[in-house]
Amino acid sequence: MHDDLLSIEHLTASFRIGDRYYAAVDDVSLTVRKNEILAIVGESGSGKSALAFSIMGLHTRAKIEGDVRLDGQSLTRLPPSKMNKLRGRDMGMIFQDSLSALNPLMIVGSQIEEALVLHRPGLSKKERKEKTIELLTQVGIAGPELAYEKFPHELSGGMRQRIVIAIAIANEPRLLIADEPTTALDVTIQLQILDLIRKLKSDIGAGVILITHDLGVVAEMADRVAVMYAGQIVEIASLSTLLSNPQHPYTRSLLRSIPASREPKSKLYVIQGIVPSLQHLPRQGCRFRSRIPWIDESAHEEQPEMHEIAPGHFVRCTCYKHFRFPGEEEIRHGAS
Numbered sequence: 527m528h529d530d531l532l533s534i535e536h537l538t539a540s541f542r543i544g545d546r547y548y549a550a551v552d553d554v555s556l557t558v559r560k561n562e563i564l565a566i567v568g569e570s571g572s573g574k575s576a577l578a579f580s581i582m583g584l585h586t587r588a589k590i591e592g593d594v595r596l597d598g599q600s601l602t603r604l605p606p607s608k609m610n611k612l613r614g615r616d617m618g619m620i621f622q623d624s625l626s627a628l629n630p631l632m633i634v635g636s637q638i639e640e641a642l643v644l645h646r647p648g649l650s651k652k653e654r655k656e657k658t659i660e661l662l663t664q665v666g667i668a669g670p671e672l673a674y675e676k677f678p679h680e681l682s683g684g685m686r687q688r689i690v691i692a693i694a695i696a697n698e699p700r701l702l703i704a705d706e707p708t709t710a711l712d713v714t715i716q717l718q719i720l721d722l723i724r725k726l727k728s729d730i731g732a733g734v735i736l737i738t739h740d741l742g743v744v745a746e747m748a749d750r751v752a753v754m755y756a757g758q759i760v761e762i763a764s765l766s767t768l769l770s771n772p773q774h775p776y777t778r779s780l781l782r783s784i785p786a787s788r789e790p791k792s793k794l795y796v797i798q799g800i801v802p803s804l805q806h807l808p809r810q811g812c813r814f815r816s817r818i819p820w821i822d823e824s825a826h827e828e829q830p831e832m833h834e835i836a837p838g839h840f841v842r843c844t845c846y847k848h849f850r851f852p853g854e855e856e857i858r859h860g861a862s
């Protein structure tokens with residue numbers, strides 16, 4: 527057995543629009559190791575959430591192909607009853623919007639206890655309450671006994687997100703998926719929540735998939751990074767490699783568009799165009815080519831593959847070898 531906690535092989539998730547299926551996640555292969563944070567980064571519409579939902583088996587109407595294995599066990603072929611058991615016990619998910627993730631009519635203490643009842647039926651009522659208070663403390667809620675009795679609307683956004691995290695970690699899952707966990711929060715609260723996720727990863731030794739469009743969050747949190755564009759992974763590398771030696775034109779464009787990475791007076795780089803909608807995704811050739819039209823068509827592969835250009839550093843399509851920003855000289859990579 528290898529060290530991979532999660533192994534995703536050729537995963538495709540397609541939605542039916544009209545009388546056809548369109549892949550929002552298209553042939554994605556990835557691994558997540560124990561005690562590692564893998565960030566998945568990309569613009570809105572690139573398929574990050576669809577990927578997370580596919581891993582968790584939460585799509586009800588999508589066509590799923592390929593395989594997802596947790597510690598070697600295939601999840602895609604599990605019957606729904608077994609998948610329900612795994613979800614919440616072995617895999618926890620932190621959603622972006624804590625208000626819609628929580629039941630408005632139930633006090634938060636009971637909502638955390640529900641997760642315990644489902645997966646640890648052996649606990650007595652008293653033990654469940656004790657464990658819930660412990661979880662509230664673990665996620666940094668001061669006055670956990672008081673918070674236990676509150677309804678979601680009586681708590682701040684940051685507090686609610688902590689409750690969502692407490693539910694996700696209640697059963698010490700092996701895999702934690704956090705989908706834009708801080709997008710809806712103020713900057714100071716964001717930092718606290720990110721710190722908490724990092725600490726929990728170490729405490730319970732979980733593998734974490736952190737989904738975000740924010741490269742600042744990636745730089746703070748990730749061990750490795752997968753960059754997603756139009757349903758495909760276009761680059762994977764360790765955080766330090768991705769930041770110091772990004773290769774795919776999309777990764778380079780994303781990095782160039784962060785204010786902190788630019789000289790104070792220079793103009794921010796804006797990536798031309800938008801991620802095409804599902805029906806309009808180019809399914810042939812390099813999907814990013816229409817957003818870098820100044821690069822010669824011949825630079826792209828007809829069927830772009832992932833190339834391992836250094837150990838653990840993968841890049842899709844050959845266009846990275848010829849890419850330059852407008853106004854820059856083309857720097858050719860070694861004659862490979």
Ligand SMILES: Nc1ncnc2c1ncn2[C@@H]1O[C@H](COP(=O)(O)OP(=O)(O)OP(=O)(O)O)[C@@H](O)[C@H]1O
Pocket residue numbers: 541542550568569570571572573574575576577739802803804
């Ligand atoms: N249930 C669905 N039915 C049809 N299309 C869908 C469905 N869910 C997602 N899509 C489409 O799949 C593509 C990927 O969406 P997804 O939400 O995964 O992107 P994302 O990268 O997570 O974006 P965001 O950061 O905005 O959440 C989009 O074009 C979206 O419109």
